[in-house]
Amino acid sequence: MREAFAWPVRVYYEDTDTGGVVFYANYLKFFERARTEWLRSGGINQSLLADTHDVMFVVMSTAVDYHAPAKLDNELKLTVVVERLGRASVEFQQQAWRVDTGSADAAHGAIPILLATGRIKVACVDRHNMRPRAMPAQVLAFIKGCI
Amino acid sequence: MREAFAWPVRVYYEDTDTGGVVFYANYLKFFERARTEWLRSGGINQSLLADTHDVMFVVMSTAVDYHAPAKLDNELKLTVVVERLGRASVEFQQQAWRVDTGSADAAHGAIPILLATGRIKVACVDRHNMRPRAMPAQVLAFIKGCI
Amino acid sequence: MREAFAWPVRVYYEDTDTGGVVFYANYLKFFERARTEWLRSGGINQSLLADTHDVMFVVMSTAVDYHAPAKLDNELKLTVVVERLGRASVEFQQQAWRVDTGSADAAHGAIPILLATGRIKVACVDRHNMRPRAMPAQVLAFIKGCI
Amino acid sequence: MREAFAWPVRVYYEDTDTGGVVFYANYLKFFERARTEWLRSGGINQSLLADTHDVMFVVMSTAVDYHAPAKLDNELKLTVVVERLGRASVEFQQQAWRVDTGSADAAHGAIPILLATGRIKVACVDRHNMRPRAMPAQVLAFIKGCI
Numbered sequence: 001m002r003e004a005f006a007w008p009v010r011v012y013y014e015d016t017d018t019g020g021v022v023f024y025a026n027y028l029k030f031f032e033r034a035r036t037e038w039l040r041s042g043g044i045n046q047s048l049l050a051d052t053h054d055v056m057f058v059v060m061s062t063a064v065d066y067h068a069p070a071k072l073d074n075e076l077k078l079t080v081v082v083e084r085l086g087r088a089s090v091e092f093q094q095q096a097w098r099v100d101t102g103s104a105d106a107a108h109g110a111i112p113i114l115l116a117t118g119r120i121k122v123a124c125v126d127r128h129n130m131r132p133r134a135m136p137a138q139v140l141a142f143i144k145g146c147i
Numbered sequence: 148m149r150e151a152f153a154w155p156v157r158v159y160y161e162d163t164d165t166g167g168v169v170f171y172a173n174y175l176k177f178f179e180r181a182r183t184e185w186l187r188s189g190g191i192n193q194s195l196l197a198d199t200h201d202v203m204f205v206v207m208s209t210a211v212d213y214h215a216p217a218k219l220d221n222e223l224k225l226t227v228v229v230e231r232l233g234r235a236s237v238e239f240q241q242q243a244w245r246v247d248t249g250s251a252d253a254a255h256g257a258i259p260i261l262l263a264t265g266r267i268k269v270a271c272v273d274r275h276n277m278r279p280r281a282m283p284a285q286v287l288a289f290i291k292g293c294i
Numbered sequence: 295m296r297e298a299f300a301w302p303v304r305v306y307y308e309d310t311d312t313g314g315v316v317f318y319a320n321y322l323k324f325f326e327r328a329r330t331e332w333l334r335s336g337g338i339n340q341s342l343l344a345d346t347h348d349v350m351f352v353v354m355s356t357a358v359d360y361h362a363p364a365k366l367d368n369e370l371k372l373t374v375v376v377e378r379l380g381r382a383s384v385e386f387q388q389q390a391w392r393v394d395t396g397s398a399d400a401a402h403g404a405i406p407i408l409l410a411t412g413r414i415k416v417a418c419v420d421r422h423n424m425r426p427r428a429m430p431a432q433v434l435a436f437i438k439g440c441i
Numbered sequence: 442m443r444e445a446f447a448w449p450v451r452v453y454y455e456d457t458d459t460g461g462v463v464f465y466a467n468y469l470k471f472f473e474r475a476r477t478e479w480l481r482s483g484g485i486n487q488s489l490l491a492d493t494h495d496v497m498f499v500v501m502s503t504a505v506d507y508h509a510p511a512k513l514d515n516e517l518k519l520t521v522v523v524e525r526l527g528r529a530s531v532e533f534q535q536q537a538w539r540v541d542t543g544s545a546d547a548a549h550g551a552i553p554i555l556l557a558t559g560r561i562k563v564a565c566v567d568r569h570n571m572r573p574r575a576m577p578a579q580v581l582a583f584i585k586g587c588i
Contacts, residue, residue: 313497313499318469318500318503319466319467319469319470319473319503320466322465322466322469323466326466350460352460352507353465353507354506354507355504355505355506355507356465356466356503356504356505357502357503357504357505358502358503358504359501359502360499360500360501360502363571424510
C-alpha cells in the first residue's frame with residue numbers, strides 16, 4: 001500500500017473562531033488545498049484543465065467527523081487517499097492531523113493527533129453545461145497510479 | 148408535523164467562487180446561521196448561554212449532499228429540522244433552497260429548488276474543559292417543543 | 295442631508311476569530327453586503343447588470359479604521375454614504391455600528407458604538423476586458439438621487 | 442537596504458469569487474499570513490507570546506490598493522516591510538505579487554506583476570483589557586533588526 005499524499009497547512013487567525021479553535025467549515029478548505037496539490041504533484045493544473053479540456057471538478061458531497069480541535073499556529077498535515085474511482089467521479093478519504101512542534105501546546109510532544117476525517121466525492125463536469133464528463137486520460141492515469 | 152424553521156440568506160460575492168457558484172463549504176456557514184436564528188427564535192442566545200451556563204455547542208460531524216448550485220444575488224431559504232435529540236447532543240437535518248424571484252435566473256419561476264441537504268451533529272460541552280454537558284433545561288425544553 | 299442607507303448584519307461564529315472578536319477582514323464583507331443592498335433598494339441587481347449591460351463593479355481600494363471590536367451575536371448596522379461620484383467610479387464612506395440590545399454585552403445599553411469606518415472605491419468595468427466603462431444610466435440616476 | 446521578507450501563497454478555489462479573481466478582502470488574509478511567518482522567522486510565535494507575555498497584536502487600520510487581479514492556481518509572493526515602529530505599534534507596507542510560472546496565464550512570462558499594495562497598522566495590546574502595551578523586548582529587537 002502506498003503512503004498517503006500529505007500537504008502541510010498552518011493555522012492562522014483567519015482560520016479560527018471565537019471558540020478558540022479552527023472553525024469546522026474550514027477543514028473543507030484544507031482538504032481541498034491538499035487535493036489540489038496532490039493533483040499538481042501529478043502535473044495536473046485545474047485552470048489549465050478547464051482551458052484545454054473544458055472540464056472542471058465539482059464537489060458532490062462532503063462528510064466530516066471532527067475528533068479534536070486545532071488552534072492558532074498549529075501545524076497540520078492533510079492527507080489524500082483515493083477510495084473509489086469512476087470514469088467521471090472520485091471519492092476521497094482525507095484526514096487532518098496536528099503535527100506541530102513549536103506551538104504553545106507542544107508539550108503534548110511530537111505525536112500526531114487526528115483532528116478530522118473527511119469523505120469527499122468529486123465529479124468531473126463539462127464547465128459549460130455542468131454535465132458529467134469522463135476525466136481526461138492524463139488525470140485518470142495519474143489517479144490510477146495513486147491507488 | 149410542524150413546519151421546518153426557515154431562515155433567508157442572500158448570496159453575495161463573498162460566498163461565491165471562480166466556478167460562478169456558491170463555494171460548497173459556505174453551505175456549512177448558511178446552515179449554522181439558520182440553527183443560530185432558530186435558537187434565537189426560542190429566546191436562546193449562545194453568547195449568554197456561555198456566560199450564564201458555561202456551555203457551548205460544538206459541531207461533531209457534518210454531511211452535505213450538493214444537488215444544484217446557487218449564484219450571486221440568489222435568495223436562499225435555509226431550513227432546520229431536529230432529527231434526534233440527546234441530553235448533550237442534537238442532530239439536525241437542514242436544507243438549502245433557492246427561492247429567488249429577482250435574479251437573472253428568475254425565468255425559472257418561483258418554484259423553489261433544493262440546492263443542498265445537510266446532516267449536522269452538534270454537542271453541548273463545558274466551555275472550559277470541552278467535555279460533554281447536559282444542555283440547560285431552557286434549551287432542552289425549546290428543542291423538545293420543536294420536534 | 296439625507297440619512298445614510300443602513301443594513302443590519304448579525305455576527306455569527308463564521309465571522310469571529312480566536313481573539314474573541316470579528317476578524318477585521320470581514321468588515322469588508324459587511325461593507326459590501328450593505329452596498330449591494332443599497333443598490334438593490336434602487337432596483338439594481340448586479341447579476342442582471344452583468345447580463346444586460348456587460349458591466350461589473352470592481353473594488354479599486356479599501357481603507358478601514360478599526361475603533362472597537364464586535365463579538366458573537368452582536369447586531370451591527372452598516373451604513374453607506376456616497377462621497378464622490380464619477381462616470382465610471384464611486385467612492386463610499388461606510389461605517390459599522392454595534393446596535394445590539396440582546397447580547398451578553400447589552401448592559402452597555404442601546405447607545406450605538408462605532409466599530410469601524412471604511413472608505414471604499416469601486417469602479418465600473420466591462421466584464422470581458424475589465425476596462426473602465428461609464429455606469430449605465432439607471433445606476434447613475436439612482437446614485438445621484440442618493441447624494 | 443534589506444530585502445523585503447517574502448512569503449509564497451497559492452490561490453485556491455476558496456480564495457476566488459464569481460468575478461473569476463481573488464476576492465479583494467482575501468488580500469488582508471494573505472498579508473497577515475506573511476506578517477505571521479515573518480515574525481516566526483524571528484522565532485516569535487503569537488500563541489506563545491499570548492501565553493507568556495499576555496499580549497496580542499490587533500489590527501488598527503488597513504489600506505489596500507488593488508492594481509491587477511489574481512486567478513485560480515496563481516502563485517503569489519507576499520512581502521513585508523516595516524515602515525514605522527513605535528513602542529506598542531508597527532506600521533507595515535506589504536505587497537502582493539504574482540510570480541507564477543505554471544498557470545494558464547503563464548504565457549505572460551516570469552515577470553512578477555504587482556497585484557496589491559497594503560498599509561497595515563498593528564498594535565500590541567494586553568490580551569485581557571485590550572489596552573496598548575509595549576511590545577516584549579524580544580519582539581522589538583527582532584523588528585529593529587529588520588529595519
